[in-house]
Amino acid sequence: MTIRLRVNGVDRTVDADPEMPLLWALRDILGLTGTKYGCGQALCGACSVHLDGQVVRACVTPVRRAAGGAVTTIEGLSPDGNHPLQRAWMELGVPQCGFCQAGQLMTAAALLKAKPRPTDDEIDQSLAANLCRCGTYPRIRAAVRKAAGLPEK
């Protein structure tokens, strides 16, 4: 089945089983491998992308749900890697292995869009289901605050 969707500002068509999770449509069909598989059950957040501005877990979102919609992945978060969150992430050396970071960034980007100056609790709540085995959480918190222009702790 052919599904039309807009990915990172470009119209794309995907010829796939409509039940195929958006994650695999992005990775295997469109070749956008920045979005990661970590659990397949919406438990870890590594596959977080934006669908029509909302964070979704691409691993459990059937591609048909994105039909006619606009998807933003890490590749489209900014034109050249200069989103304030990406800059803060680099300046504070947030990533360790880096694997979960696309999901962390996409979740944090949606948070800042909704709440430009989030509280510490809001930061923790919004990222509560984005797991990181390397334990980069302290720097994730600090980088979100930095990108939001909040003072250093």
Add this chain to the structure above:
Amino acid sequence: MSERPVLITRRSFLIGLNLSAGGLALGIFPAWSRADEPSGKSGKAPTTADAAEEAKAPGLNPNPFVHVGFDGLVTIVCARSEMGQGVRSSLPVLIADELGATLARVKVVQADGDAKYGDQNTDGSSSVRNFFDDLRRAGATARQMLVAAAAQRWNVQPDTCVAHDHVVEHRPTKRTLAFGELSAAAAKLPIPAEKSVTLRPRAELHHLGKELPFIDAAAYVTGKAAYGADVRVPEMLIAVIARPPAVGGKVLHYDPAPALAVPGVKRVIALPAPKAPYAFQAWGGVAVLAENTWAAMRGRAALKITWDAGENGTYDSDAYRRELAASLQKGGTRARNLGDVDAALAKAARVIDAEYYVPHLPQMPMEPPVAMAHVRGDRCEIWASTQNPQEARSTAAKLLGVPEERVTIHVTFLGGGFGRKSKADFVSEAVLLSKEARVPVRVQWTREDDVRHAYYNAVSTQRLRAGLDGRGKVVAWLHRTAFPPIGSTFAKVKGPTAEDLQQGVLDLALDVPNVRAEACAATAHVRIGWYRSVYNIFHAFAISSFMDEIAHARGQDPRDVLYELIGPPRTVSLADLGIGKLPNYGAPLATHPVDAGRLHGVVQRVTELARWNDRKREGRALGLAAHRSFLSYAACVASVVRDPERTVRVDEAWLVLDAGTIVNLDRVRAQLQGAIAMGISNALFGGVTMKKGATQESNFRDARIAGIRDVPRKLHVEIISSDGPPCGVGEPGVPPVAPAIANAIFALTGQRIRELPLLRALRV
């Protein structure tokens, strides 16, 4: 622990490493334009470090690690796998500093698996401690040749010239020549012998111990860093495998038809059942090969398979816990003996006795294992997120019955390793399937596969007994430990050897006259493997909990008792330890002794930072633990509070590390922060259970790891400044965290929890 690496000095420039389809390879320090970062998906055909190609490379190539081009671009090879420890931002800097290169003109390429680099097994917290001098020598060799070329050009003595900032300068006249101008002439000079290569004084290593540029940061935050699953080559199929529940199980019968009926599924292939010892063999089962991952997953779900449970099909982790306890009761092989423990216990005024249990722990890196293999005739090309590319290479060569030279292995970024990716089993699967299917095959593990078919950290039960004299002083210390060791994965073994007890039992400084440690029998029924900090996790948990128990039994402060038990600052000899030898993580005792002073030092510093006495007086529930591992010393203070949602949580933690010389301060700090998070996971949630040989947990829902809300906002790490020999960094932060939390929970609740995960046993 591996032998000291030998660097082979020969001219070989590593053509093709800078752009494999794996795409990891090229990294450029941030001053270089970020737009140069490769996507790793450019489709350029991968090439190999072929000897004929190497000979053609222009420029200075004194050894496999460094190349200086005619344009002055310095290419440095990182031979260790990048799995989050920042090794690509660390080791190349050492070489660059010795060379006198400007980092903005240094390009880092990732090595394929090849013995010419020395040991590449990125494991055992060894990358800096084992390679510190050798890699400096690689850079110094190139520097000496550039200096010699400049001296010849100017007709001056080489010792009047210095290399710095990408030039060689003649000191008296201040004339300079750029590296690029010298590389052609330098390449014609003889390569200096190892003993005539002089390392710079430490003060000239300008980046050492500083906050270094983070070479892969841009690739990480833009989604361009290519991990195992991001490698794409034409014609490839994705394989997802249905594996028997218990290792050693077999396929009795299966029907491929329902899987083949799934659109996109191309092949269904049964894998051979492994024979014990399982080592790095494929686990067996039935593989579904498809055009995309989703089809492969659906195909697997459609398979109907009847299993033979195999020799481990009755394994039950609860029953096994009782077996381990019985083994402790019997006693074991003496691994450490000082004085007469039995006599001292018999005479003791008071005996304190406790048993501790730590379950199997799965590594659960965020990226589940992935490997791609392409077998073509007698050749094989592999891309894998492997910690140990040489092992993967030889495993593949053996499987195919070809010489290793026919196998090329590219190392991608690793989405975490933690020991899981030291094992080549997932590479074995890809090789077997590609051979059979005659196309490139990428094996994708699901999270369920990862949790159920890991090489788990050993499950352990330990018993500690202390005899106290009339004044409360500990005069006898008996430590029995039972766990199925990693050796069981490679050979039939009955239990841990004395060597296995080096991790925290043999190298524990104790100021106690009668000490005995015993290694008690335990047979493995799952694959046992390395997991960040390995046996130190459970040994530190038991020992540091027990010391806390002794303190409370005596009504004294745990820190005072800890100081008393480890004794005054001193180097502890083998005789004082009561052992004949200490493997010491492969390092000589002369440079890396058991140093009670350094252990004392980290305890002192961490309790200063935590304001131990003040905070306790203020009513904070604090716990303390300290541990030597991988030659380093670490101490942790944890603070816990009651939490309506999660019963208790850690609200603040302090961790101090003494690891000798530090190369990359920021990446070490990051790893210590991470060690606290992993320690919290181990302490509060960690562990899997087995029934009828099958792991009961399957995903993050029931095999939990710490999330952002489980890690305290107030988190403090400090690294003791030192110019001593470098020691391990990646692992030593983890062991003290879990016992510090357990001790803090005792301070908060009065409950002594002697098993992990703590939250399972906590009563509220």
